[in-house]
Amino acid sequence: MTAMNHDEAEELLGAYALDALTGDERQRIEEHFLSCEEHRDVATELRATASMLALTVEDRDPSPSLGRRIMEAVNAERSQPAAVPPLPLLPQNTMTRRRVGRRPSLWMRPAYLAVAAALVVALAAGALIGRLTVPNAATVAYTFQGDATHAPGAQARLVYFKDQQAAVVAATGLPKLASGQVYEMWLIGNGVPVDEGIGSSTNGDLAARLTGDISRFQQFAITIEPGEQRLPTTMPILLGNLRTGS
């Protein structure tokens, strides 16, 4: 990915404010903002103005049941165990600094592929969740379940090889992708999601390798995105804690 220069960014500020850039363009201009206070300030102003467009619409009267449905959904969330820290949404975090030095990669060496393949098979058979034997002290395994509403059958297993600073992830039962969509993986540290790469699948199974030290992250998540994003633009279909994983 090539860096965006000042002139190019200048031309794209309006489109950025209106979310009318592609994922790649947005990522490049946000990288530019990290070193250009002038454009960062203009972008903030223009985004605030663009958000006012929502106020040009006419009100609509909701059906009587909508308020009840919302409160039922909220109360259902309340009854769930300890909420995980929030996954920031794009409008709140459009200029978060991207971590440098870790290149997301979904390509795996054969050794990792073998582990991931075994995980996928075991997950599909329903045999592994919560029962994977930890081979040794240098290996940590976590299990994650899909979102109850949007990915009820999804499961994922992440095995972290501490000594090699690498992890493999295997997921199964993920919701099918529409044309142009990808699964995007995130590690979340102190509330900031970091892009860990994208993948696609026709059958809802996904295997991937993560590189680097993941011990300083608190959560792992998968979202479905319209192409690779710098920050999540949709709710996670799968989200779990890395400190308390099984």
Added chain:
Amino acid sequence: MWYGMSGDAPDPDGQMAAQLQRGDSTAIEALYGRYGRLALGVAYRILNDRGAAEDAVQDAFVAVWRHAAGFDASRGGLRNWLLSIVRNRAIDRLRGNARARTEVQLDSAEPAGGVPDPWAAVALDLERRQIREAFDELPEAQRRTLSLAYFAGLTQVEIAQQMQVPLGTVKGRMRIGLEKMRAFLLARGVTV
């Protein structure tokens, strides 16, 4: 926010945000009472389908509840945060990214619930009138360009193709249109 009426007026959005961050779900009811009709207006404008719009609004309110702890008022008010989530959810559905929605009965409509706040309602109405005026002041081509981006979720390239104009023209219309709106609103005391 509109500050033209009273500088000492209470800030219901700030109070609701604080309640949400304390885990008080009654704030969702209050937020829905205050912005439910507007939120549905935004979603309906994007989706032109009542059932899908209501699903997007429901998703958005639940997302606000779920992520309230991460809300940062210094980056924009609660209303703008809610509406940006409504827009994102609606655009997702427009692009076919959302899961299958539940059907909603088209039963008789009634106003959203919640405790009425006359001052806040009047202030919001005045603010919205100014914003519509700012938008209506723009040339037709700029209005259409902004609408295609914000309400149809099109990229600048898609807009150029749809309007059959060069990409550079679209870029210029977006930037100039937003800057004109901003100048118009600032001149009338509306905080942008």
